[in-house]
Amino acid sequence: xxxxxxLIYTPDMVTDRQICAARxxxxxxxxxxxCESGLSDETTKIVVGSRCSRSANPEPxxxxxxxxxxxxxxxxxxxxx
Numbered sequence: 001x002x003x004x005x006x007l008i009y010t011p012d013m014v015t016d017r018q019i020c021a022a023r024x025x026x027x028x029x030x031x032x033x034x035c036e037s038g039l040s041d042e043t044t045k046i047v048v049g050s051r052c053s054r055s056a057n058p059e060p061x062x063x064x065x066x067x068x069x070x071x072x073x074x075x076x077x078x079x080x081x
Contacts, residue, residue, distance in 0.1 A: 019048060019066065022075040037069040 023033060034044040039062065047058045047066065070076040 016049070018076075022070045023048075026070070026073055026075040028075075033066065033069065036073065037065040039065055 019033075022028075023030075026032075028036070030044050030048050031041055033039075033048070034041040037044070039047075043058075043062065044066075047062065067076060
């Protein structure tokens with residue numbers, strides 16, 4: 001996304017591709033996501049996988065921490081329900 005438009009996200013519907021896209025948009029490596037979300041590198045490795053593909057079914061709280069990190073940095077835009 002080169003126009004600076006933020007991605008749309010809700011924690012209950014985040015996908016592996018959205019995580020991959022938000023990381024690319026922000027220029028984050030997996031370790032950057034770990035640091036910004038407060039999760040361990042091992043947890044982000046499980047969630048993200050080696051090719052931005054989900055290799056596990058992460059807990060909702062884990063996904064919320066990831067979403068919050070992206071939101072703080074403009075990688076995603078929360079939407080109200």
